[in-house]
Amino acid sequence: MSSELELCVASELRNLAAIADFVSEAAARAGLDDTQVFEVQMAADEACTNSMEHAYEGREDGRVQVCCFVEDNVFVVRVTDFGKPFEPETVPVPDITLPLEDRSVGGLGLFLMRRLVDEVQFSRDSTGGNQVTLRKRRRMGHT
Amino acid sequence: MEIKTTQLRRCDLIALSGRFDSSAAPALDQALRASLDRGMFHIVVDMSGVEYFGSAAIRALVIAFKECRRWNRGDVRLAALPEKIRQVFDIAGITPLIKLYDDTVTAVGNF
Numbered sequence A: 001m002s003s004e005l006e007l008c009v010a011s012e013l014r015n016l017a018a019i020a021d022f023v024s025e026a027a028a029r030a031g032l033d034d035t036q037v038f039e040v041q042m043a044a045d046e047a048c049t050n051s052m053e054h055a056y057e058g059r060e061d062g063r064v065q066v067c068c069f070v071e072d073n074v075f076v077v078r079v080t081d082f083g084k085p086f087e088p089e090t091v092p093v094p095d096i097t098l099p100l101e102d103r104s105v106g107g108l109g110l111f112l113m114r115r116l117v118d119e120v121q122f123s124r125d126s127t128g129g130n131q132v133t134l135r136k137r138r139r140m141g142h143t
Numbered sequence B: 001m002e003i004k005t006t007q008l009r010r011c012d013l014i015a016l017s018g019r020f021d022s023s024a025a026p027a028l029d030q031a032l033r034a035s036l037d038r039g040m041f042h043i044v045v046d047m048s049g050v051e052y053f054g055s056a057a058i059r060a061l062v063i064a065f066k067e068c069r070r071w072n073r074g075d076v077r078l079a080a081l082p083e084k085i086r087q088v089f090d091i092a093g094i095t096p097l098i099k100l101y102d103d104t105v106t107a108v109g110n111f
Helices: A013-031 A033-055 A108-116 B024-037 B055-072 B084-090 B104-109
Strands: A006-011 A061-070 A072-080 A121-122 A130-137 B002-007 B012-020 B042-053 B075-079 B099-103
Touching: A006 A013, A013 A072, A013 B104, A033 A061, A033 A108, A033 A121, A033 A130, A033 B042, A033 B084, A061 B075, A072 A108, A108 B055, A108 B084, A121 B104, B002 B024, B012 B104, B024 B104, B042 B084, B042 B104, B055 B075, B084 B104, B099 B104
Parallel strands: B012 B042, B042 B075, B075 B099
Antiparallel strands: A006 A061, A061 A072, A072 A130, A121 A130, B002 B012
């Protein structure tokens, strides 16, 4: 895949399935194996969920842009929204060693994102949007 | 996404299939809550048809686990968890805390 692929959808949760299909297809075309495709689409799903539920606070008239490209040997997914600023440092990190009864239920999406891809980067772009950049290194040869 | 609840003598069997992202999680939460509201705290979730299970769906499940296990009154058990979903549960640190069964018959029979 040499060029950039872009999908722009309204901030409605029902669009998550289309985003998953879009990212999965781009990742497969970029040469990621099945496991990596699953992991990167899951990270993208969680990033887009955050945009819809937190940046837009459930409003469905926002825009979520998903952009996929390859940089060196890395598959990149960039999610942009124009909702309220996202501050990842304010999200609690779940303690996954606690017994189930004591688990808090927040922060799991961000935690999973960080574990599913090689790098997660948060930034504000020049137009005032939130950007989440997910990087997944391509595995070469057999897995 | 599809959710089908069957009321058995010993437990409720909730069969899930398809994609459980944040748009589907409220329906899962509702289905689990419907069992709890009827006073049924023994639940088997058949995961065999699940293609995707995001953090919101995991949250719905964890809430049901907590509710069922309160005062030792019951449990939620999972049957036929697909490998890729199991890997997500591993990352989330949930696998060691739940009872997994290869199939629904064994899961139901163990209640």
